Amino acid sequence: MLTREKCHDIFARVLKHSHADETEVLIGGGQSALTRFANNTIHQNMAEENYVVSVRTVFGGRNCAFHDEPIR
Amino acid sequence: MKDIAVWALNIADVKGVTYADARVVDDRQRSLATKNGKIGAASESESFGIGIRVLADGAWGFAATEDLTREGVEIATQRAIDIARASGRVKQHDVVLVPQQAITDEWSSPCAIDPFSTSIEQNLALLKKIDAELRSVQGITLAETNMNFRRYEQWFYSSDGANIHQTRTTTGAGFACFAFSGTEIHKRSYPNSFGGQWQNKGYELIDELKLLDNARPVAEQAAALHKADQCPEGNYTIILDSSQLALQIHESVGHPIELDRVLGMEANFAGMSFLTTDKLRKLRYGSELVNVVADATQQHGPGLGTFAYDDEGVPAQCTPIISHGEFVGFLTSRETASAVGLSQSGATVRADGWNRMPMIRMTNVSILPGEKPLTLDQLIADTDHGIYFQTNRSWSIDDKRYNFQFGTEIGWEIKGGRLGRMLKNPSYSGITTEFWNSMDAICSRDQWTLWGTPNCGKGQPQQVIGTGHGAAPARFRNVTVGKAYKST
Numbered sequence: 045m046l047t048r049e050k051c052h053d054i055f056a057r058v059l060k061h062s063h064a065d066e067t068e069v070l071i072g073g074g075q076s077a078l079t080r081f082a083n084n085t086i087h088q089n090m091a092e093e094n095y096v097v098s099v100r101t102v103f104g105g106r107n108c109a110f111h112d113e114p115i116r
Numbered sequence: 117m118k119d120i121a122v123w124a125l126n127i128a129d130v131k132g133v134t135y136a137d138a139r140v141v142d143d144r145q146r147s148l149a150t151k152n153g154k155i156g157a158a159s160e161s162e163s164f165g166i167g168i169r170v171l172a173d174g175a176w177g178f179a180a181t182e183d184l185t186r187e188g189v190e191i192a193t194q195r196a197i198d199i200a201r202a203s204g205r206v207k208q209h210d211v212v213l214v215p216q217q218a219i220t221d222e223w224s225s226p227c228a229i230d231p232f233s234t235s236i237e238q239n240l241a242l243l244k245k246i247d248a249e250l251r252s253v254q255g256i257t258l259a260e261t262n263m264n265f266r267r268y269e270q271w272f273y274s275s276d277g278a279n280i281h282q283t284r285t286t287t288g289a290g291f292a293c294f295a296f297s298g299t300e301i302h303k304r305s306y307p308n309s310f311g312g313q314w315q316n317k318g319y320e321l322i323d324e325l326k327l328l329d330n331a332r333p334v335a336e337q338a339a340a341l342h343k344a345d346q347c348p349e350g351n352y353t354i355i356l357d358s359s360q361l362a363l364q365i366h367e368s369v370g371h372p373i374e375l376d377r378v379l380g381m382e383a384n385f386a387g388m389s390f391l392t393t394d395k396l397r398k399l400r401y402g403s404e405l406v407n408v409v410a411d412a413t414q415q416h417g418p419g420l421g422t423f424a425y426d427d428e429g430v431p432a433q434c435t436p437i438i439s440h441g442e443f444v445g446f447l448t449s450r451e452t453a454s455a456v457g458l459s460q461s462g463a464t465v466r467a468d469g470w471n472r473m474p475m476i477r478m479t480n481v482s483i484l485p486g487e488k489p490l491t492l493d494q495l496i497a498d499t500d501h502g503i504y505f506q507t508n509r510s511w512s513i514d515d516k517r518y519n520f521q522f523g524t525e526i527g528w529e530i531k532g533g534r535l536g537r538m539l540k541n542p543s544y545s546g547i548t549t550e551f552w553n554s555m556d557a558i559c560s561r562d563q564w565t566l567w568g569t570p571n572c573g574k575g576q577p578q579q580v581i582g583t584g585h586g587a588a589p590a591r592f593r594n595v596t597v598g599k600a601y602k603s604t
Contacts (some may be wrong), residue, residue: 051456056219078577085209086203086206086207087176088176088473088576089177090178090201091199093181093188097484
């Protein structure tokens with residue numbers, strides 16, 4: 045479960061390793077579930093827990109990104 | 117990784133499920149692109165997690181988590197079991213799997229140069245050179261390039277005893293340029309449209325494609341299309357280049373043979389199918405020359421549908437789909453194989469990540485080349501009057517995969533056995549079985565290319581997966597041409 049404190053901690057860890065002119069960190073995720081019916085029965089029933097950290101840096105006006113899902 | 121999977125399988129065993137499997141996946145990707153000399157995209161990503169699939173009370177349950185602690189994996193497994201048991205309360209019949217021998221193995225796709233050992237700077241420098249070369253041609257108003265790498269490493273364990281570790285390294289690259297003038301825009305791509313060529317290879321693919329060498333001639337064609345004549349309307353003999361034929365196979369053979377679509381279990385992103393199970397070994401899908409296989413084996417080539425085992429632990433196979441024109445096979449899974457009287461799965465089940473439930477996907481659905489030596493030049497020389505279509509520009513096909521229309525970036529008139537004037541806005545349309553039955557020639561092995569389609573979508577949540585399609589230039593008679601575009 046993400047909390048404001050945990051997000052701050054992740055951002056601080058990313059920033060410590062970044063030498064970029066600008067650094068942006070996007071943190072998101074959670075639980076999702078989906079049920080699909082076909083032929084009058086459930087043919088797909090699933091649940092997922094997933095979190096994403098996306099880091100975007102800018103050097104001299106140019107940017108690049110890194111996305112990493114495990115944030116524990 | 118085995119410990120992580122064993123935590124899941126132990127819980128499933130204790131709870132008395134019929135079957136369980138666990139896939140631990142580490143997925144790394146790099147994606148780079150330029151647009152008119154500027155970097156359009158430069159990103160790397162890594163995704164790591166586990167997907168647990170269980171069969172309990174006759175129904176499937178699936179749960180996935182990126183929390184690979186013991187507690188996280190056990191919670192996800194219990195969730196999958198709960199979901200299966202809930203589904204089982206409203207089932208129409210039990211899900212039954214055809215048997216599969218448990219296999220222990222390790223496999224990696226051949227990769228001469230690890231693409232992740234190359235630097236992003238080196239990758240972008242090449243793309244920017246290509247981009248500049250494209251824009252140096254007068255008339256080019258937009259240039260786009262791309263380069264993509266992926267390493268997909270998976271550990272698969274099942275309650276049957278499977279223990280399979282496989283790694284696929286994929287590389288893709290290409291470019292496109294656009295010439296905009298007046299009210300028309302023309303596009304040329306290399307080596308294929310919508311992302312170029314993709315294969316299970318390392319950085320060596322980038323060297324093989326000779327992207328920079330081909331930039332200028334391709335850009336000159338894009339500019340020249342503005343002065344080309346409009347593709348005529350009527351019924352013509354047509355020749356498709358191998359990349360366009362590959363997409364034709366994808367849309368009008370690959371999707372309709374997915375047995376989950378045929379059985380009404382899946383309809384998202386491509387609809388269902390005109391095929392029914394009673395058509396197996398009865399339908400004349402194409403002419404005597406049409407031989408199509410679904411081949412995931414390494415022997416077929418480094419296609420995006422090449423692997424050693426599918427996501428149910430079934431060994432890769434070569435399944436005949438159309439044999440001398442007769443329809444003889446579907447793409448099957450352990451669940452669906454018995455519906456067409458098979459005792460084993462065709463090994464076509466894949467997921468696009470750890471957090472998605474695997475489903476039937478195309479492997480390398482390819483048309484086999486002609487047995488007699490025949491080059492494209494010889495095929496054109498053998499054609500008195502017709503149109504040669506190169507490089508897909510658009511596609512449209514109904515939700516049963518029966519009526520279709522394709523446009524290509526460029527066409528050429530064939531007259532007296534020679535390529536003549538350039539034609540703009542070429543298009544053709546047809547009905548799947550009529551079209552494949554009109555094929556009267558296909559070039560030989562030396563003209564055959566295994567193309568990668570990286571963007572095949574299916575299911576919900578959408579799963580985007582790579583498929584392979586081998587094809588050689590082929591000729592079709594009496595095809596409806598030129599309906600899609602009108603002269604401007």
